[in-house]
Amino acid sequence: MNRVTLTDELIIGKGRDRICYRHPNDSRLCIKISVTNNKQSVREACYFRFLSKSGNDTRLLSCYRGKVETNEGTGYLFDLISDDNGEVSRTLTELFKNRSLSDKDIEKPIQQLNDYLVDNRICVRDISPSNIVYQRSGSGFKLMIIDGVSNPGVYPWTIRFKYFVKRANDKSWSSFHRKVRRLMTEQKQVLRAN
Secondary structure, three states, rough: OOOOOOOOHEEEEEOEEEEEEEEEOOEEEEEEEEEEOOHHHHHHHHHHHHHHHHOOOOOOEEEEEEEEEOOOEEEEEOOOEEEOOOEEEEHHHHHHOOHHHHHHHHHHHHHHHHHHHHHOOOOOOHHHHHHHHEEEEOOEEEEEOOOOEEOOOHHHHHHHHHHHHHHHHHHHHHHHHHHHHHHHHHHHHHHHHH
């Protein structure tokens, strides 16, 4: 197997635990490289295998596609979510900070995303504006989750029963709404300062 060479020019984003690179040889994929250990990536890979075996609808997720060796270590392959024009879809955090969106713009789509997760029994460990992208297309837009998809607890029933998935996701959504309010407050402060 050939090793993939990653460079700083390919970096799409940096999180607390991982760096995400555009795949240099496949525009449909990105490569996540762990900064410290692969714990989060391994947990996500296992969870995506479970979702696949269970036949869950994963159309609003950036799905795990395998591993690859790189010059930066073992990489985990995921779908790269892009707009119709080929540009990488922007996160809600980016759009809020650039004043391209307001919380009212996404109120209904966020509720639809929440319903989708519960209906399909999909747990998301970290529902954050940085982990959701706004994918634009000729027919409109949709919200997609690009990170944090995994079982948030140690209990196996959390991923099997709708009630427990809803309870786990409700905690994550509370945190999401706090983060959105903080971004909105920061946005208003920037506007007042200008």
